[in-house]
Amino acid sequence: MISELGLVFLLIAAALSVLLTLLPFYGSWRKQPGLVAMAPVLALSIFVFTGISLAILVWAFLADDFALKYVASHSSLFQPWYFKFSAVWGAHEGSLLLWAWMLTGWTAAVALKRGALTSDEHSLTLSGLGFIVLGFLLFILFTSNPFERLPTVPVDGLGLNPLLQDIALILHPPLLYMGYVGLAVSFSLAVAQLWLGEARPQTFAWARQWTLVSWAFLTLGILLGSWWAYYELGWGGWWFWDPVENASLLPWLVATALIHSLLVSEKRGQLIGWTLLLAILAFAMSLVGAFLVRSGVLTSVHAFATDPTRGTYILIYLVVVIGSALALFSARAPKMVKIKPMQIQSKETALLFNNVLLMVMTASVLLGTLYPLLLDALGMGKLSVGPPYFNAITIPLTIPLAILMGVGFYIRWKQDSVGRLAKELWWLGLFTAIAVLLAALWLMPDLQGMALLGIALTAWIGFGALAWLLNHARKTGRIAKPMLGAALAHIGFAVMIAGITLSSLYGIERDIRLAPGESVPLKEYRLHFQSVAQGAGPNYLTTEGTLRLYRGEEFIQFLHPEKRIYIGHEMPMSEVALDGRLSRDIYVALGEPIGDEGAWSFRIQYKPFIRGIWLGALLMAIGGLIAVWGRRNSTRATMATSATNAANAPKEQEALK
Amino acid sequence: MKKASWPLWIFGGLVALFVVGLMLNPRHVPSPLVGQMAPALQGTDLLSEQPIDSADFNQAWLLNAWASWCSGCYLEHSHLMELTKTQPGLVIVGLNYKDQADDAKAWLDQHGNPYQHVIFDPTGRIGMDWGLIGTPETFLIDAQGRVVDKWMGALTPERIERSLLPALQKLDAKGGR
Amino acid sequence: MKASAMKAVWSLVLLAFVSLIPLSAQAVIESYQFDTAEQKLLYQKMARELRCVVCQNQNILESTAPLAQDLRQQLYQMVRYQNADEKQIVDFMVQRYGDFVLYRPPLQANTLILWIAPFLLLLFSVYWVVSYVRQTQVDAQKEKHDD
Numbered sequence: 001m002i003s004e005l006g007l008v009f010l011l012i013a014a015a016l017s018v019l020l021t022l023l024p025f026y027g028s029w030r031k032q033p034g035l036v037a038m039a040p041v042l043a044l045s046i047f048v049f050t051g052i053s054l055a056i057l058v059w060a061f062l063a064d065d066f067a068l069k070y071v072a073s074h075s076s077l078f079q080p081w082y083f084k085f086s087a088v089w090g091a092h093e094g095s096l097l098l099w100a101w102m103l104t105g106w107t108a109a110v111a112l113k114r115g116a117l118t119s120d121e122h123s124l125t126l127s128g129l130g131f132i133v134l135g136f137l138l139f140i141l142f143t144s145n146p147f148e149r150l151p152t153v154p155v156d157g158l159g160l161n162p163l164l165q166d167i168a169l170i171l172h173p174p175l176l177y178m179g180y181v182g183l184a185v186s187f188s189l190a191v192a193q194l195w196l197g198e199a200r201p202q203t204f205a206w207a208r209q210w211t212l213v214s215w216a217f218l219t220l221g222i223l224l225g226s227w228w229a230y231y232e233l234g235w236g237g238w239w240f241w242d243p244v245e246n247a248s249l250l251p252w253l254v255a256t257a258l259i260h261s262l263l264v265s266e267k268r269g270q271l272i273g274w275t276l277l278l279a280i281l282a283f284a285m286s287l288v289g290a291f292l293v294r295s296g297v298l299t300s301v302h303a304f305a306t307d308p309t310r311g312t313y314i315l316i317y318l319v320v321v322i323g324s325a326l327a328l329f330s331a332r333a334p335k336m337v338k339i340k341p342m343q344i345q346s347k348e349t350a351l352l353f354n355n356v357l358l359m360v361m362t363a364s365v366l367l368g369t370l371y372p373l374l375l376d377a378l379g380m381g382k383l384s385v386g387p388p389y390f391n392a393i394t395i396p397l398t399i400p401l402a403i404l405m406g407v408g409f410y411i412r413w414k415q416d417s418v419g420r421l422a423k424e425l426w427w428l429g430l431f432t433a434i435a436v437l438l439a440a441l442w443l444m445p446d447l448q449g450m451a452l453l454g455i456a457l458t459a460w461i462g463f464g465a466l467a468w469l470l471n472h473a474r475k476t477g478r479i480a481k482p483m484l485g486a487a488l489a490h491i492g493f494a495v496m497i498a499g500i501t502l503s504s505l506y507g508i509e510r511d512i513r514l515a516p517g518e519s520v521p522l523k524e525y526r527l528h529f530q531s532v533a534q535g536a537g538p539n540y541l542t543t544e545g546t547l548r549l550y551r552g553e554e555f556i557q558f559l560h561p562e563k564r565i566y567i568g569h570e571m572p573m574s575e576v577a578l579d580g581r582l583s584r585d586i587y588v589a590l591g592e593p594i595g596d597e598g599a600w601s602f603r604i605q606y607k608p609f610i611r612g613i614w615l616g617a618l619l620m621a622i623g624g625l626i627a628v629w630g631r632r633n634s635t636r637a638t639m640a641t642s643a644t645n646a647a648n649a650p651k652e653q654e655a656l657k
Numbered sequence: 658m659k660k661a662s663w664p665l666w667i668f669g670g671l672v673a674l675f676v677v678g679l680m681l682n683p684r685h686v687p688s689p690l691v692g693q694m695a696p697a698l699q700g701t702d703l704l705s706e707q708p709i710d711s712a713d714f715n716q717a718w719l720l721n722a723w724a725s726w727c728s729g730c731y732l733e734h735s736h737l738m739e740l741t742k743t744q745p746g747l748v749i750v751g752l753n754y755k756d757q758a759d760d761a762k763a764w765l766d767q768h769g770n771p772y773q774h775v776i777f778d779p780t781g782r783i784g785m786d787w788g789l790i791g792t793p794e795t796f797l798i799d800a801q802g803r804v805v806d807k808w809m810g811a812l813t814p815e816r817i818e819r820s821l822l823p824a825l826q827k828l829d830a831k832g833g834r
Numbered sequence: 835m836k837a838s839a840m841k842a843v844w845s846l847v848l849l850a851f852v853s854l855i856p857l858s859a860q861a862v863i864e865s866y867q868f869d870t871a872e873q874k875l876l877y878q879k880m881a882r883e884l885r886c887v888v889c890q891n892q893n894i895l896e897s898t899a900p901l902a903q904d905l906r907q908q909l910y911q912m913v914r915y916q917n918a919d920e921k922q923i924v925d926f927m928v929q930r931y932g933d934f935v936l937y938r939p940p941l942q943a944n945t946l947i948l949w950i951a952p953f954l955l956l957l958f959s960v961y962w963v964v965s966y967v968r969q970t971q972v973d974a975q976k977e978k979h980d981d
């Protein structure tokens with residue numbers, strides 16, 4: 001019975017979101033503050049009701065309520081409780097409910113934090129969010145009801161896909177979804193600004209905070225997904241350019257561009273049209289991603305059980321939400337642009353170049369992802385676009401981006417010159433050269449050009465950001481958090497480049513056969529195969545190998561790669577064994593028995609500095625969050641001044657005309 | 658930014674692509690062999706253990722890849738048997754793909770044998786030359802040795818009616834039989 | 835065709851597809867030996883760049899499907915015993931499975947846009963940025979004159 005309540009609460013939430021869409025909009029239009037004031041209560045109630053609905057679903061999972069089709073298909077009695085819990089978002093219906101709930105959470109947060117927005121801006125933003133929430137709730141109610149009942153109640157459920165029974169996968173979807181839906185906030189504000197025909201600099205500062213938070217979540221979500229793929233799939237890869245991965249990268253790339261263009265719009269009142277467009281596109285990419293993942297138009301390893309009805313719904317939703325936003329953009333944006341002269345040699349232009357590079361990358365990844373579909377639709381053949389294409393396109397685009405990143409902090413607003421910059425930054429070139437030289441000596445004799453390029457870019461960005469931060473700290477006697485955040489995020493990217501370069505160029509991968517008692521050398525290490533034993537976990541049977549890892553004669557540790565067969569699933573899952581250090585990973589996957597003498601095949605890998613990839617991404621996310629935190633504190637301190645600025649803003653704009 | 662409608666146009670194109678995409682099947686991969694000369698089929702007959710060479714056929718023929726472990730093959734089998742009656746002149750060659758000889762023979766005994774020849778391909782190496790990705794798969798080859806069409810998955814009565822028989826009629830008209 | 839008949843056909847086709855893959859889990863990791871380091875690199879590169887045509891979206895190196903295993907075996911034969919180069923391997927695979935089998939789309943008429951669009955877009959974007967910035971200066975000059 002209680003599960004019917006879940007549906008009822010969703011219906012209530014949907015009804016309330018109709019009100020949230022209409023009341024603030026009507027209230028601000030008719031100047032009725034009473035209606036506008038209802039928005040926070042509505043937003044909070046929607047959040048609570050959707051939350052109760054989600055909680056009921058969680059309860060159904062924890063209580064093994066197999067009367068629900070969704071529970072029966074994705075959970076089972078023997079699943080440990082935490083995987084029953086994470087199975088809630090293990091497939092389409094539940095993940096959509098989680099997605100919707102997070103969206104209502106962001107909406108409630110926006111309702112409570114008006115910040116520097118005017119009442120009109122705030123209520124229209126909430127109205128937009130209400131509409132987006134409504135769309136998601138209707139999507140669940142019409143096509144993806146997680147509370148659907150089975151005619152007969154099975155004794156046990158089918159169980160969660162074993163690939164998803166993993167700690168990283170408990171966290172990966174929520175983090176990713178937080179990022180996806182968070183982009184709805186800057187989207188709604190952009191639409192509100194277009195509607196009002198006015199874009200004040202303070203609103204961009206506000207939007208930047210929200211975008212940074214969702215960007216940080218997106219970064220963390222992608223990071224965990226990549227980390228999971230690395231150790232769970234057993235191939236040692238960390239990014240496969242699968243359509244589903246690309247679907248998460250696309251909004252990330254646009255959001256990264258948006259964070260930087262918001263800065264220009266906030267500080268200089270420039271690129272306003274561009275910024276508004278990016279805000280629309282970032283959320284558009286979230287929705288396009290959802291369409292690609294859930295509609296089945298592309299084949300992917302990770303795709304949800306797909307259904308054309310769902311695809312059709314998301315497509316209609318996409319057309320309504322994004323189509324109308326872009327239509328509004330085409331009508332209003334040209335009138336909102338204020339002409340202020342820009343210089344080629346200035347921070348504004350440098351950031352615009354950064355944006356353009358990121359957007360070219362976005363467009364290329366989108367093109368590569370959709371190209372098979374495009375050819376098929378035109379009847380021009382069937383082909384695949386895979387990693388070789390995406391690497392060939394994105395790596396060259398990263399180089400100019402990285403070069404800009406190194407000097408970006410030092411370029412001055414309004415007017416700068418390459419000559420002045422060269423004079424100020426000669427040391428950065430020198431340090432980079434020294435770093436490359438040291439790296440070359442260290443990498444001898446197997447020196448590769450790409451490795452030196454990677455090191456050069458790492459050093460260039462890393463030293464650039466670090467010195468900028470230290471210089472400021474020295475001058476002002478303290479470390480400003482927004483600066484710390486920005487520097488950290490850039491350093492994170494540098495670390496990531498190093499990780500990608502070194503692990504992909506100097507990684508060793510061997511497929512070998514070992515009999516018990518045999519050893520195999522791997523760089524300065526040695527793996528000694530001891531034995532294989534059978535065992536059982538809570539809901540699986542396992543075959544576990546035991547290997548000893550030595551460095552020279554020194555014993556380091558035992559490694560236990562496993563092959564598991566989960567109850568109800570035929571395919572064996574491999575659990576790799578890792579000896580992970582910052583400087584390198586040793587990665588062992590168990591293959592199959594060969595012959596009768598107890599020999600097994602193994603895939604062993606040596607991956608230098610592969611942790612740099614995830615460490616870098618982590619630094620980026622932390623940097624983003626520190627920047628938000630720092631800004632919040634400083635906004636509070638300067639509330640008084642910004643209030644006067646807001647009062648003066650219309651006058652300033654008059655003066656500019 | 659004077660013209661701000663370009664994002665809308667691009668978006669429109671994208672939506673049009675998605676609409677078409679929803680109607681397509683991304684998993685359907687056409688065979689590159691269709692329209693090309695068929696690879697030479699040489700192998701040993703499962704039943705007679707005699708060598709077989711497609712060069713000796715000199716008429717249109719069907720190549721049907723099957724295995725005793727394949728349920729789709731079971732589904733289409735009665736329709737193949739039917740076809741031997743309705744199209745008496747048609748040569749149907751079986752490609753017994755990744756199977757055990759005994760299983761395959763028992764299967765044919767039990768369900769009937771629609772094949773003039775059954776080529777035994779236990780490793781799947783012959784199937785690879787035909788770009789086989791599973792069973793059942795059926796190829797139609799004309800008298801000149803060109804692949805006319807290919808059907809992946811079971812031959813249902815509808816597929817035979819709407820696609821295979823018209824293709825055969827076309828061959829008759831062109832003298833490709 | 836009636837909708838129900840259509841549905842029946844599709845479920846048959848789907849069922850047939852499911853049966854494409856025998857349900858025995860095969861070896862993923864083979865301990866292939868090579869004569870030279872180049873052979874091994876070529877094998878690994880090609881196994882990564884060839885798509886397992888029956889899988890959702892996996893290369894043949896990482897797939898457990900029997901067909902992927904056959905293709906690995908074939909690739910190994912070609913690399914080690916037939917001394918095949920990349921082009922020969924690609925031709926062999928494309929002849930049988932079409933362009934779909936290649937993760938690195940070949941440069942040809944129907945992939946021209948795919949390969950050159952990113953570079954054209956980059957050139958155009960740089961041009962756009964420069965002309966946009968110039969235009970702001972021109973416009974600002976004009977406004978000054980108008981005042």
